[in-house]
Amino acid sequence: DAGVIQSPRHEVTEMGQEVTLRCKPISGHNSLFWYRQTMMRGLELLIYFNNNVPIDDSGMPEDRFSAKMPNASFSTLKIQPSEPRDSAVYFCASSLSQGNTEAFFGQGTRLTVV
Amino acid sequence: DQQVKQNSPSLSVQEGRISILNCDYTNSMFDYFLWYKKYPAEGPTFLISISSIKDKNEDGRFTVFLNKSAKHLSLHIVPSQPGDSAVYFCAASEGNTPLVFGKGTRLSVIA
Numbered sequence: 001d002a003g004v005i006q007s008p009r010h011e012v013t014e015m016g017q018e019v020t021l022r023c024k025p026i027s028g029h030n031s032l033f034w035y036r037q038t039m040m041r042g043l044e045l046l047i048y049f050n051n052n053v054p055i056d057d058s059g060m061p062e063d064r065f066s067a068k069m070p071n072a073s074f075s076t077l078k079i080q081p082s083e084p085r086d087s088a089v090y091f092c093a094s095s096l097s098q099g100n101t102e103a104f105f106g107q108g109t110r111l112t113v114v
Numbered sequence: 115d116q117q118v119k120q121n122s123p124s125l126s127v128q129e130g131r132i133s134i135l136n137c138d139y140t141n142s143m144f145d146y147f148l149w150y151k152k153y154p155a156e157g158p159t160f161l162i163s164i165s166s167i168k169d170k171n172e173d174g175r176f177t178v179f180l181n182k183s184a185k186h187l188s189l190h191i192v193p194s195q196p197g198d199s200a201v202y203f204c205a206a207s208e209g210n211t212p213l214v215f216g217k218g219t220r221l222s223v224i225a
Contacts, residue, residue, distance in 0.1 A: 004157070033212055042217030043158070043203060056212075091157055099207040100146045105157030 004106035006092050012112045018080040021109045023092030024073055031098045034067055034077050035091040037108070043091070049075065050098055082113045117141045118206050120216035129225045133191040137204030137216055140185065144206040148213065149178060149189045152201045161202075162189070194223045 005024040013019050025032045033048040047057040049069045057067070064083070069075040079086055089110050093103040119138045127133045135149075145166040150158035164171040164178045164187070171178050177190045191198055201220050205213040 031212075035215075043215035045212055045214070048212050093157075097210065098212060099210040102148060102160040102163060103213055105150075105159070107155070107157045 004092055004094050004104055006090075006106035006109050008109060009107065010110045010112075012114065013082055015083055015113055016081045017113075018078065019082045019086075019111060019113075021077040021090050021092075021111070023075045023077070023106060025075070025092070025094030026104055027073065029094035029096055029104070031095045031103075032069060032075050033093045033095075033103060034075070035093060035105075037089045037091060046077070046090075048098065055098070079111075082111075084113045087112050115140075116216070117144075118204055118214050118216040120202075120204055120219050122219050123217070124220040124222070126222045126224060127194045129196060129223055130193045133189075133194045133198065133221055133223065135189040135191075135202050135204075135219050135221065137187050137189075138185055139187075139206050141206070141208060141214075142185065143208040144214075145209065146207045147178070147180060147187050148205045149176075150203040150205060150215075152203060152218070158203055191221075194221075196223050196225050199223045 007022045031050050034046040035043050037043050046059045047067045052069045067077045089108045091108045093105045095103040148163040149161040151161045152158040162173050162176050164180050180187045201218045203218045204216040207213050
């Protein structure tokens, strides 16, 4: 298995533009997580899905953020409109279950909003 | 409010010596703990875990210790190698909930 695949690896966009981050989880994993890494807050959970259903999106910072998981092999995180303070590294991770097991991370998308 | 705290942002250790990374948590319901390692421009990778029913777990050069009464865990790396230089994240979960991460500690192993 190729592991969790994220695209793009880097994204530079202008303030106000829409940004879509993509993730393909490991086949057979039932849970998918979106995390954001910043210097100030470390790795913070934004939202997670179990069997393609969003379970908890309380970590999503604002309504400008949305996430979908239309099927077991694909998820998106969208920011519309983007702002400079959204600049961070966004990680997608998947695991066999929601908790009590290790999660496998993708390589991340480094987002820069100018 | 940070439930998982890594109070040392960085640590430098000489090659061959022991590296000790520390982590404190506030949620007494956490029952599974993990350490992840992260190199620049890569995602975190799982290193070692421990269940709350144990107080020690060992895997090669890596040992994790859990002190439930103190709500503290630590990762020992012996002997430290230059390739161990990375950011180490402590994580914890409660039952069927996602992992909660600390802010990380940057370890530098000096040759």
